[in-house]
Amino acid sequence: MFCVDCEESICLICGQQNHTSHDWGRRNTIQERVKSELAELCHHVRHKRVPLLQAEVEKVKTLKNDYEKIYLEKMDRITSHTETVVKSLQKISDDLIRQCKLLKFQNEDKLDQKQKEIETFVLQFELNLKSVEEESKSVSLSKLLQIKKQVQSIPYPEKLNKKDTTLHLIDFRAGDVKENVLQSVLGEVYQTYNKVTVAKIFEAKKGTKMIKYISPISETHAWYREFRSSENVLIDINKGSTESACMFGETRSDHIPDDFITIKSGVSIYTWHAGHCVMKVTPPKIKESEVTANKVVKLADLSPLFPIGICATRDGRFLVSAIDTTAFSEDIYTSSQPKKSVVLVLSESGKTKKVFQNADDDKTPLFLYPTRMAENTNSDICVIDRTGMNNGKLVVISSTGKLKFHYQGNGPNQADFDPRGICCDSSGHILISDCNNRSVHLLNKEGSFLTYLIKTDEELWSMSLYMNTLWIGGKNGIIYAYRYQVDTT
Numbered sequence: 026m027f028c029v030d031c032e033e034s035i036c037l038i039c040g041q042q043n044h045t046s047h048d049w050g051r052r053n054t055i056q057e058r059v060k061s062e063l064a065e066l067c068h069h070v071r072h073k074r075v076p077l078l079q080a081e082v083e084k085v086k087t088l089k090n091d092y093e094k095i096y097l098e099k100m101d102r103i104t105s106h107t108e109t110v111v112k113s114l115q116k117i118s119d120d121l122i123r124q125c126k127l128l129k130f131q132n133e134d135k136l137d138q139k140q141k142e143i144e145t146f147v148l149q150f151e152l153n154l155k156s157v158e159e160e161s162k163s164v165s166l167s168k169l170l171q172i173k174k175q176v177q178s179i180p181y182p183e184k185l186n187k188k189d190t191t192l193h194l195i196d197f198r199a200g201d202v203k204e205n206v207l208q209s210v211l212g213e214v215y216q217t218y219n220k221v222t223v224a225k226i227f228e229a230k231k232g233t234k235m236i237k238y239i240s241p242i243s244e245t246h247a248w249y250r251e252f253r254s255s256e257n258v259l260i261d262i263n264k265g266s267t268e269s270a271c272m273f274g275e276t277r278s279d280h281i282p283d284d285f286i287t288i289k290s291g292v293s294i295y296t297w298h299a300g301h302c303v304m305k306v307t308p309p310k311i312k313e314s315e316v317t318a319n320k321v322v323k324l325a326d327l328s329p330l331f332p333i334g335i336c337a338t339r340d341g342r343f344l345v346s347a348i349d350t351t352a353f354s355e356d357i358y359t360s361s362q363p364k365k366s367v368v369l370v371l372s373e374s375g376k377t378k379k380v381f382q383n384a385d386d387d388k389t390p391l392f393l394y395p396t397r398m399a400e401n402t403n404s405d406i407c408v409i410d411r412t413g414m415n416n417g418k419l420v421v422i423s424s425t426g427k428l429k430f431h432y433q434g435n436g437p438n439q440a441d442f443d444p445r446g447i448c449c450d451s452s453g454h455i456l457i458s459d460c461n462n463r464s465v466h467l468l469n470k471e472g473s474f475l476t477y478l479i480k481t482d483e484e485l486w487s488m489s490l491y492m493n494t495l496w497i498g499g500k501n502g503i504i505y506a507y508r509y510q511v512d513t514t
Contacts, residue, residue, distance in 0.1 A: 027052040032170055056166045063161055063173050067154055078147050085140040096129045218476035220512045221454060221467060227262040227506035236498025241491035242287045249498055255281055262506045280304060284334045296332035298352060303332055303345060325375035334397040343371040344406060346395035358413050366392040368408055381426040391428060392420060401449040401470050405429060409444045415461060417444045421472060430472040446488030452511045458485035458497060
């Protein structure tokens with residue numbers, strides 16, 4: 026006989042007298058029973074306990090990956106943010122990165138330790154199970170009982186608690202950096218494009234406010250108007266001189282242009298926003314030794330729309346952008362958004378030939394607040410669409426009104442893309458002046474970014490191209506002229 030509780034061999038009489046309350050019985054029966062229990066225990070460990078532990082290991086690995094993602098995300102935010110601060114803050118940025126790394130390493134050390142702990146238990150179970158299975162085939166009953174106790178006594182690791190699985194140990198809060206005020210000290214990476222080159226040939230401060238428009242009549246002369254001014258001023262970059270040659274009035278109700286162009290015949294066309302009209306100015310003529318005055322007539326009445334920008338097409342027609350809400354509204358980008366925003370095609374006599382308003386579904390508006398426009402060599406219509414006080418996008422539609430593409434800036438600061446002026450050259454390039462980023466973006470006719478053609482210290486506003494002279498008006502009254510050349514080889 027054998028007593029399991031006492032782990033000793035006994036006789037039948039001892040079992041009946043001294044071991045009545047114990048687990049005892051015939052040795053062979055007890056041995057077979059213990060073998061069966063041990064096999065069941067090993068099966069339970071292998072198929073229940075080990076998979077649970079392996080699942081815990083996978084959970085740790087997942088947590089490590091999540092921490093890595095959070096770390097990379099925060100690193101990207103820190104890097105992006107520090108690109109906009111001055112160089113003297115680089116040390117603070119490095120300190121932030123070190124703190125972020127320290128938290129990452131602390132978390133990784135803790136998770137590595139937890140993973141090693143669980144993997145050690147798994148290895149110990151595997152080794153013990155293998156040893157138990159081999160020994161249980163030939164050892165005595167007493168030894169089997171000892172082995173069983175050993176297996177039962179192996180401690181299990183604690184499960185991962187909430188603290189181990191909480192992913193909130195790394196975070197980053199960017200400081201208050203106004204990107205339209207502070208220049209990035211780290212700069213940005215962009216490709217170069219050597220087919221188009223520019224060289225500054227003129228720079229002069231001609232006022233204190235933005236140059237509302239600049240309209241060249243030759244490579245050396247251009248009309249411009251300063252914001253809130255009632256004067257059209259002609260500038261001669263050869264002499265650096267200006268002369269006031271046209272007075273429009275002093276209030277918004279007067280014929281003050283919102284945009285102004287001069288066509289080859291010398292006739293000027295402008296949009297009179299407050300008056301809902303497109304106006305035509307015929308230059309003075311010499312008649313019988315007398316000089317006649319400018320003749321100003323209404324070319325088109327767009328009521329109830331308010332016209333904004335205007336440009337001439339290659340076939341002698343005009344493109345006019347217009348909205349049904351006055352641009353003087355303070356809430357034009359919020360509560361008083363235009364319900365109708367269009368680009369019109371006008372004939373030379375002022376007749377409306379086409380109206381572009383919605384996309385192909387005839388429901389989705391093409392524009393929110395279309396301002397300046399240009400026609401490229403594909404006869405596509407390139408429209409600057411203002412979507413906020415300090416941002417916008419380029420919308421390009423075909424001559425039939427089909428949307429071709431949008432352009433919303435280049436690089437990480439697309440939210441700051443603030444297009445104001447636009448023109449196209451004879452090779453199909455599209456030029457956009459970006460006020461916030463003080464640069465001119467050069468695109469190909471498919472809308473792909475090629476390079477920053479010009480970088481300045483001035484916030485760029487209006488822009489026009491006449492032959493080989495690129496004219497730019499700044500926000501603070503500065504006028505630039507560049508020699509513009511395209512390599513066609």
